[in-house]
Amino acid sequence: MASDSNFVQAAITRFDGHYDHWSMRMENFLQSKEYWQIFEDGIGAPTEVEALTNAQKMEFEARKLKDLKAKNYLFQDIERPFLETILCKETSKDIWDFMRKKYEGTSRVKHTQLQALRRDFETLKMNEGESVMSYCAKTMETSNKMRFHG
Structure with missing residues (x-):
């Protein structure tokens, strides 16, 4: 149970x-x-x-x-x-x-969220000791969030 x-x-x-x-x-x-x-x-x-x-x-x-x-x-x-x-x-x-x-996202809120995601995407960097797979996963996660918001 x-x-x-x-x-x-x-x-x-x-x-x-x-x-x-x-x-x-x-x-x-x-x-x-x-x-x-x-x-x-x-x-x-x-x-x-x-x-x-x-x-x-x-x-x-x-x-x-x-x-x-x-x-x-x-x-x-x-x-x-x-x-x-x-x-x-x-x-x-x-x-x-x-x-x-x-x-529920209005166009203004979605635009703001997209700006924040774009900033996150642009500042992504691979950390010391991080695997390539982990870095790719972070990149894809941010990219998918951006795609989800249009």
């Missing part, structure tokens, strides 16, 4: 401010866990709990539990500086929508 827990930790991508990459991987992860529907539809709060049948109450409670689990994955994934901005959000859908609105 511990190895399964390690797999989940390894599967989740930590949010580092690059929303486009993170959201793509996180959406895929949440779909594989069958939680993505909660992010699209929300939990759908009933108007009056007393008027619900037992089956409807059980379904609502199941959606709330699924939402709580999805929210837990988001909390595991988001670093403290980013986490503090979403703590007041009630549901996982609220968190996802807020993250999209706040961090």
